[in-house]
Amino acid sequence: MKSLGKALAVTLLTICYIGTNSGVSIADETPFKDVLSNHWGYSHIQWAVEQDVVEGYPDGTFKPKRTVTQSEFLTMLIRAANPKVIPDDSSTTPWEEPYITYARNLGWKATSPKKKLTRGLAAQLLANATGKNYDLKDSIQYMLDLGLAQGISGNNIESYQANQEITRAEAVALIERFSMKYNELHNVSPSLEIYSHADLFHKYTNSTYHFRLEIPKSWDTRYEVRDQSVGNSHHLNFVNTMTQGTLFTISVWSKSDWAEQEEEIKGQIPAVQVGERGNQVYVFHTPTDVQYDPSNDNAKNEYQGMFLDVQNIKSSFQISDK
Template identity: 30%
Template sequence: MRIIGVLLVGLLMVAGGMPGKAGAAASETPFKDISKRHWARGQIENAASRGYVEGYPDGTFNAKASVTRAEFVKMTVEALRLPHSQGGFPWYQGYISAALEFGVLDETDSADYEKPIKRIEMMRIIARALAAETVYGEYLASFQSLKKGDMPFEDRQQFQNRDVPYIALAYGSGIVNGFPDRTMRIHSTATRAEAIVLMESFLEVRKLDPLSRERLLTFSSTGNTFEATKIEPMQEEQS
């Protein structure tokens, strides 16, 4: 984990997109299927300008498409600019190897990389990446004693105790939110838009002092008294 922190100092958050899709330059107009009212337009445009995701040859972004484990790992590796090998078979092997080497991915994670990624899997990856920052790593370490019963979510019985520290850090830091019904929906899969919103939130949070993250401080000091953030339902593209 410390290796990532050293490698990331001073690096820009720039990376390549997913294989086989034509990129959209940062100066171009928004993707033709992303309206001005799309709930994730700002994050999608930021992600495209940073270069770690791309659109399709027909000028669309396809925000509702599912993201596979391989695609999300690639997105993470390239957003962090972790060194990785090029080419090979399957196409994502270099990204998986890099993620494993630098502690973003773990051998206990699913190796079925071509299947859609779940929210809990994204939280594991992002929490590990955030913990590469020493100040956040201390929080992850302090959360190791937490159990699913300590969590404030209505669906906490679906959690595995080994995942609780990752959920606590991802939620406490503000990278992810609970849903209005006080659930975390850890087994739900993610769309391209949702994955990018999470990634953009991570890239912002990792630059911030954890003392500025009120939920993180509340969770750290009281263990289980914070409440799941009530967020507005995601707004789909308007015609």
Template identity: 30%
Template sequence: MPAFKPLHILVLSAIATIAGTLAPSSALAFSDTQSHWATTCIDQLATQKRVSGYPDGTFRPQATVTRTEFAVLMLNSFGNVEPTRRAPVFRDVPSSFWGYQAIRNAYAREFFSGYPDGTFRPTEAIPRVQAIAILANATRMSSGEPPETVLQRYFDDAQQIPAYARKAIAAGTVGRLVVNYPNVRQLRPNQAMTRGEVAALMCQSIGLPRTVPLGYIAGDRTVFTLPPELGGYDRFSEGLVAFASNGKAGYMNAQGAIVIAPQFDEAWRFSEGLAAVRKGTQWGFIDRTGAFVIPLQFTTRPDDFSDGLAALRTENGLTGFIDKTGAVVIQPQPNYITSFSEGLAAISVNGQSGFIDKTGKILIQPQFEQVRAFSDGLAAVKTRPSPTASALWGYIDRTGAFVLAPKFYDAEPFSEGLAAVRGLDSEGRWGYINRTGGVAIQPQFFAQPEYQGQVATPFSGGIAMVRRGEQAGFIDRTGKSAIATQFVEADRISNGMVRVNVGGTWTRVQTGCTNSDGCSYSSQLQGGKWGYIQVALPESR
């Protein structure tokens, strides 16, 4: 018997990418879902061929889902999870049962467990609490608070949640996985899960925006100005942000309203009034109305415009620059060149970095191991004071002369007169210096050793993102907390908006091994939801 004949819903990919996220389709996929609260979600799953209905054209959203059918769902959705244990022989699952292997595989990946009496109960309708807990664990969500605090805050029937599932349900709630219809405060944990509810859970777990009514999504209703369900996936720039819908990308404003309808295969942030977009295999630039200013013509993605120019990297590794008419103003050359900032762009020649001007002429000779962009008239550069010394970061001016001698373990660009640096104390924590090198904000920011993102960002509007351990928050120019460290991850502030993650989990992941050096690891963010908060910027100083 086919592994999924009874349900017809569970052909799902592991994780939907941003470019594949969905929004309402133009026609209903099934004859019996037009009045169902999850109709948009169901239709979009069907549009992507992630669900199917019955031969009579119905979906039967009120029908229940068995534990075996949900096991198949988990394998189809998260089949890349490695097995961690051997499956036992369940006395009520004979080898002739259609879902025998699926049950064994789901157990081996810790999606499911059996019952104390040695049964699996394969045909039992799965309770809501089990389905939600399984998905919360599979997507590695975390609550950041004691589970009891979360559950009592958001559910009137929290006392009905079994002890074994309380931690997972709390994590799924913070991660905006839980969908409760018709009363968002009623989890109904022991009620059987229906096909419509399964669809809604999947739309939330794989991130299909604008498909589940916001009023039925459990959890905090105040943390986000623009919730994850609206689908933004980049940093706000010039008042707009790219979002994905129905497999296409468009732009919305800070109120969540669609400004440029989804119509592009890829869309990047606006800069100097233009944004790079792709249709098919070609890239061009649009203005804020969505009209093409530079027609589709490039086969590789151009960088954002900066200082009136955009870097264009060819498929064979050459870098050149175009102006806002699309004309080439710096011919492609076999060196890596960054975007321009304050009239200069970093260039890498034979492993050493320097800077060129807007004519392509080298202004600061390549002599540094690494460089950051010019900002506030200075650029952070990494160099070795002597051949035997460790490489350190300092700051140069536009002539290439050091203004602040190399003495930092790491350094970010100056912004608003301050720069984040690491190495002001013996523990290697991050703090902020002023343009004379004086300590403006004492070193106090840090992350776990394998974390590879920014620990302290440049200031924007008097606010900067900083990390303390596994959480991120925001400070003002005096170092005082502007928004407490409460987010799993956060981007830098732009246009008074910032993208933050709640419910995710930092996981140590092996990245490679060699015979001589052993294995290397990094921290990767898994799960959770990204949305936007509006930041009240302090008065300019």
């Protein structure tokens, strides 16, 4: 049985693997002396600089812990989504005025440009950028459900800590995630809207294996489920139809087989047991390989934008009687 476990892990690792010789190119060293390669925001900062969303300081630092103003955040966001909308004119006084005017013309909550930006207002501005006019709590829940933001100590409104000021590293991380899902900025209605969780998700029910999930409505027509059998286990691969890359897998095992194989499988792939039904064990795992062609920006954005939803989908797993 040990050989089965090893073979199974290899199979799961290579499901829909794309581009064996085309890994993502990442610089060996950061251009900033205060952002080492092991900094949690390293890749986000690299992205922001490469996309001309933000710059470092003349002394060679980025100052990732420095808090940002509303003006600075709006400037980053507008540059990321629509870099040509504001002419590059250093003579503008004050420099941020064109960005503030642009945001206000779209109906966004750009209230106090010079003030430090809180996590709550950042959520509202990002919700505005998607075309939604929600209050503070609805904006935060909307961002959490979209997978664009995370709480500090949990994934709920309270743990999001809306009043905490946001840092430069946090700002570019939020904006990069936004850019994975959205490539344009939207107007908002002057009327306050009410957010409903059902606006974003629909129920996926698998009657063969008796479980259900909440799948984002934005995934409609963009994924399919492929049932693969390996030995006595079944593996339901949720695949992005554009890249043919696996987004996540739910494996269904017998309890005895999982008990025997669990240690070996977990040693090779990220696998988490999410439920049991009778003699069945359900295991959730995500790919460890690149699932898109890194040289194709459309494919990369398509896959990464959907992958942001995977943790929320995992949290929604439930056993079903159907």
